[in-house]
Amino acid sequence: MPDVDVLVVGAGPAGAVAAWEAKRAAPELDVVLLERDRAVGSPVRCAEGVGDAGLREFAIPDGADWASRRITRVIFQAPDDTEVLVAERDIGWVLDRTRFDAHLAAEAAREGTEVRVGAEATAMIRNGGGGGDGRWHVQVKERGREETYRARIVIGADGVETMVGRWAGLDTRVPARDMESCAQYVLQGIDFDPDAIYLQFSDAIAPGGYAWIFPKAVGVANVGLGLVALKTDGRNARQYLDAWIARRFPNGARTGFTVGGVIVHTTIKKTYAGGVMVAGDAAHMINPLSGGGIINAMKAGRLAGCTAAAAIREGDTSERRLSAYHLAWMELLGEDHLKYYRIKQALEHMDDAFLNSLARTVNKIPREKRSIGRIFTHALIKHPQLIPVAARFFV
Amino acid sequence: MRRVTPDTIAVVDLAVCDRCGLCLPLCPPEAIHLELNILTVDDATCTGCEKCIAPCPVGALAMTPLIPSPQPMAPAHA
Secondary structure (H helix, E strand, C coil): CCEEEEEEECCCHHHHHHHHHHHHHCCCCCEEEEECCCCCCCCCCCCCEEEHHHHHCCCCCCCCCCEEEEEEEEEEECCCCCEEEEEEEEEEEEECHHHHHHHHHHHHHHCCCEEEECEEEEEEEECCCCCCCCCEEEEEEECCEEEEEEEEEEEECCCCCCCHHHHCCCCCCCCHHHEEEEEEEEEECCCCCCCEEEEECCCCCCCCCEEEEEEEECCEEEEEEEEEHHHCCCCCHHHHHHHHHHHHCCCCEEEEEEEEEEECCCCCCCCEECCEEECHHHHCCCCCCCCCCHHHHHHHHHHHHHHHHHHHHHCCCCHHHHHHHHHHHHHHHHHHHHHHHHHHHHHCCCCHHHHHHHHHHHHCCCHHHCCHHHHHHHHHHHCHHHHHHHHHHCC | CCCCCCCEEEEECCCCCCCCCCCCCCCCCCCEEEECCEEEECCCCCCCCCCCCCCCCCCCEEEEECCCCCCCCCCCCC
């Protein structure tokens, strides 16, 4: 029975950063990072966009092989295709997640983490109670063999379908209204501004969510959408996407397809239990307005890794000790997500006619004066329907 | 465990399912499992609520009648 200090389940951004931070903070610990799939970073279930500043806290994108494209512009598209350009500098990057996740796992390995691919956790129970040592016994299937790992702390970074959370007794379920069903193609040979990301909002195109174009190279992009199934006309996400692409890019070559769920909710009520922390998508640590989760996951992974290292050094991996992780996360980003969630709820009442009219209002502001503050002020004067939304910024 | 036996329960078409895991957190009784790249719906736990059906991005889940297990037959007498 392998005996480890920290067992991290899931080698995505949350898990890899959790592993390296734990090892960096306490090099004497045995840290193992498990990846269910046979390759870290695959399959990609992601639009791959990240903000520049957040990314730089963890990895330097300039010249890196895992950074596909630098983004300097955001283009919002109204339902009638009216474009609103929001120009800024160094907005973000579109990653190559296959390489990016492998890069993060390699960094974890460089710190001394043992990375195991094709290794899936299938159950875990705590050796608790009166005489127990409080360690988690985790069943791991690897190449047809089954082994039981004994771990002081398990970090669940196992994504939207998290099982670690369930096994630890945490409630990781989500209401259907807060689940975005996403589908995406990699399209080649299409015409768009390769320095911009495009976001199109429309109930007819992607009800309850938005459609996106995220450039991978000149003429190549992740083209996808996310929608809330409760608001659809009965078609699934792939069918909505096929219809949008048929109109926008009828001649694009579809060289990749992926689907996935994005939880646009707020952080689960409790992200920890005795000897367990959950991080990233598994704990619903996603910006509910944008659906972005990569940087959030890495920040949560850093908190979980550091908390694990400190707790083990202190010899206290109790639920009470690990609650510090939850508090730190809520202070860092969790509280902001609660605010964004309220804004998302208010925005749900904006229909396509309103969005078309809003786009034209914003386009009357000269481009160089188009700051978020000025857009907001103009929009409020012309469109009093937005006042309840604005109010929610402050509550 | 469910309290009432539903008329229909969810089933997955594994030829269509992409193993994305989106349906797992949507299931109130946690009847859906993803293990070794196979998605399964536990027919003893599914309550037939249909919350997983529409959100599937590729339409891999559908409802099917839950057929009760047959009663043991009385022994035949010659």
